[in-house]
Amino acid sequence: MDSWPRPAIPELGPGGRPVRVRDTSSGEIRPTAPGEEARLYVCGITPYDATHMGHAATYLAFDTLVRAWRDAGHRVRYVQNVTDIDDPLLDRALATGQDWQEIARQETQLFREDMAWLRVVPPDEYIGAVESIPSVVACVEGLRARGAVYDLEGDLYFDVSADPLFGSVSGLSRDEMLALVAERGGDPLRPGKRDPLDPLLWRAARPEEPAWDTPLGHGRPGWHIECVAIALDHLGMTFDVQGGGRDLVFPHHEMGASHAEVLEDERPYARDYVHAGMVGLEGVKMSKSLGNLVFVHRLREAGVTPGAVRLAVLAHHYRDDWDWTETGLSEAQERIERWTRAVSLDAGPAWESVVDAVRAAIADDLDTPVAIRAVDHWVADALTRGGDDVGAPARVRDAVDALLGVDLSVD
Ligand code: 5CA
Ligand code: ZN
Numbered sequence: 001m002d003s004w005p006r007p008a009i010p011e012l013g014p015g016g017r018p019v020r021v022r023d024t025s026s027g028e029i030r031p032t033a034p035g036e037e038a039r040l041y042v043c044g045i046t047p048y049d050a051t052h053m054g055h056a057a058t059y060l061a062f063d064t065l066v067r068a069w070r071d072a073g074h075r076v077r078y079v080q081n082v083t084d085i086d087d088p089l090l091d092r093a094l095a096t097g098q099d100w101q102e103i104a105r106q107e108t109q110l111f112r113e114d115m116a117w118l119r120v121v122p123p124d125e126y127i128g129a130v131e132s133i134p135s136v137v138a139c140v141e142g143l144r145a146r147g148a149v150y151d152l153e154g155d156l157y158f159d160v161s162a163d164p165l166f167g168s169v170s171g172l173s174r175d176e177m178l179a180l181v182a183e184r185g186g187d188p189l190r191p192g193k194r195d196p197l198d199p200l201l202w203r204a205a206r207p208e209e210p211a212w213d214t215p216l217g218h219g220r221p222g223w224h225i226e227c228v229a230i231a232l233d234h235l236g237m238t239f240d241v242q243g244g245g246r247d248l249v250f251p252h253h254e255m256g257a258s259h260a261e262v263l264e265d266e267r268p269y270a271r272d273y274v275h276a277g278m279v280g281l282e283g284v285k286m287s288k289s290l291g292n293l294v295f296v297h298r299l300r301e302a303g304v305t306p307g308a309v310r311l312a313v314l315a316h317h318y319r320d321d322w323d324w325t326e327t328g329l330s331e332a333q334e335r336i337e338r339w340t341r342a343v344s345l346d347a348g349p350a351w352e353s354v355v356d357a358v359r360a361a362i363a364d365d366l367d368t369p370v371a372i373r374a375v376d377h378w379v380a381d382a383l384t385r386g387g388d389d390v391g392a393p394a395r396v397r398d399a400v401d402a403l404l405g406v407d408l409s410v411d
Contacts, residue, residue, distance in 0.1 A: 003122040004112040010398035016071035017363035023272035038074040039239035041231045046083040047107035048092040052293040054279035058245045061276040061318035079234045080123035114296040135229035136221040154204030163258040170250040224255035242270035277321040307406040308332045314368035342379040343397040349387035351395035354378040
């Protein structure tokens with residue numbers, strides 16, 4: 001699939017720091033990407049509705065990681081999927097009378113426009129589930145050869161007992177897993193399963209549902225195996241970071257790791273599993289049923305600037321759960337206004353320590369709130385006391401652009 005246009009990123013020169021992130025599996029904040037190439041897989045959208053601020057916050061978190069890695073001198077290889085066939089799309093099609101493919105096409109296009117507007121660095125490979133069906137089939141056949149697959153009325157399930165290390169990504173108890181799997185797309189109550197936790201790898205065709213003819217039969221892919229097939233095709237085993245929102249820790253990333261490690265008889269699938277917190281709205285979890293969603297395209301249409309949206313998000317640590325509020329957005333707008341005034345001055349206080357502080361904060365588990373405070377201090381100094389470093393405003397502007405993705409020359 002087509003990705004979206006790449007924003008220009010200023011080069012800051014030497015001084016980038018090695019990047020550390022928190023890995024869910026170990027609970028440790030630890031160094032990433034020992035290689036020259038940093039390899040990242042981030043779970044993409046299920047395109048049945050527009051991108052809300054929760055989705056956007058997750059993609060901005062991993063955009064910060066991409067920018068931090070680049071600054072540390074890594075070449076970044078970034079892969080993202082689009083779950084362009086799954087139950088939510090078919091449910092939406094049924095509810096609206098639209099064709100499921102048309103919904104997927106439209107919402108994916110809106111997502112691209114939202115991401116480009118937010119100056120999110122695009123993935124190098126942007127891959128749909130439908131176009132990955134041959135790879136999914138090959139993975140399921142490989143798992144079958146390992147004895148990790150069973151058939152239930154034509155549906156193919158993964159046998160979690162094939163993985164002796166099952167559970168090591170989330171570290172959850174079995175009871176916690178059982179509760180989550182029911183709520184997140186699993187079918188623990190289906191009779192005939194070997195283990196209620198076993199996830200679907202391949203769903204045999206049902207009447208009125210789209211299906212593809214493959215060596216596995218007429219049907220469509222399960223969810224977790226979709227991401228594994230795409231990641232193994234485009235990154236291979238032992239890539240650096242598997243990313244997504246915290247709602248994906250279990251079952252999605254747990255099952256993904258299991259599928260890949262059993263299939264390849266090798267581990268780990270990803271070196272680090274990194275998860276962003278959940279974003280709500282004014283104290284309530286953003287959810288479709290409550291209708292309390294803030295869509296990126298609505299902010300865009302209302303004339304809000306992308307820099308303000310970015311700073312409203314990046315004012316929170318990516319791992320925290322937080323709420324989108326009007327106050328947060330106004331604060332970000334005021335901050336952009338101050339920052340823009342400061343970098344437009346003819347001279348300012350010395351830039352070296354603020355740029356270094358921003359780099360250090362971002363490299364330390366993407367600590368954008370600390371990075372923002374460092375810029376705030378320099379800006380306050382520049383606006384009150386001034387300074388005589390004529391190069392400083394442009395240096396600070398470039399660092400804010402490269403690391404926080406905020407372009408102060410237009411905002
Ligand atoms: N297509 C699958 C992943 S393979 C999926 O979860 N799609 S999604 O559209 O539901 O979510 C897209 C991304 O946004 C995921 O990384 C998810 O974890 C994240 N996300 C969803 N809701 C929120 C939220 N309220 N706050 C933060 N991130 C969220
Ligand atoms: Zn995924």
